Amino acid sequence: MRALSSIPPLPPEHLEGDSVTLRFATLVPGDAALGFVPYYHFRILVGGTDVGHINLRVGDTEHVLRSAGHIGFEIAAPHRGHRYALSACRALASFARSLSERFILTCDPDNHPSRRTLELLGAAFIDEVSVPMHDPHYARGSRTKLRFEWTP
Template sequence: MTAPLTDDLPTPPETLSLGEVTLRLARVVSGEPSRGFVPYFHFRIIAADGSDVGHINFRVGDTEHVRVCAGHVGFEIAESFRGHGYALQACRAIAPFVRSVCEAVTITCDPDNLASRRTIERLDAQFVDEVAVPAHDPHYQRGSRTKRRYRWTP
């Protein structure tokens, strides 16, 4: 199966937290098979003082879009909250849930995205390769031409 139906997805643990962050499941989003989009869990990243500082997504499925461009785990921290390593902590917080679904997953970043690269490398994810972004992928339209791929064993 390359992408499960939303009904077949596992239930995340009630509490996912680590260090200064707690993850709050905001929604489970259905895939769009015709575009290679798989279902994903969208968690908000909540800091110790209760601020919503960003999000982390866990995509379940193995289409070309996921394997080459999006990766299974993606994160973003709002600009005003960057600089505290919240994305790294969020990855560590989500690790037990990811591990309950797959032994290892792919995380990608654009080569010039140094904050993302550093975050992924500090997770001890292993660099796999750098691959071309297919011209039909939405990431190409956004300007990405290559992706660095890492294998993360959470």
């Protein structure tokens, strides 16, 4: 994964998917002391309704590679079950490819919807790793993560 230059590339304002539109919201700076990398934050819209968000993290720290992954998404509870996260990942693919050839995606072993999303996306299972005790995911209760590699 390439590191962001001093002036990171901005994504298109909107990215279109088969059932979703991603609206670029902001570029969040990283926090090197915590191992947090900069990330692009997008809102996921379906027919103009905001149903969740997707983040694209740029950089390869222990936090990203073992716990958070390069892509994180959340769909609001009333909108789950429509594969909007999968559509959002696919909509993000063209911009993601402009930053790197491959991405590490993670999920908790018991998060079956996220795991299914990664499998349907075509991400290849790599392994299951322990979450470091100093990682924020550990504090939230995650002890292991399933890791996948995605080549958009």
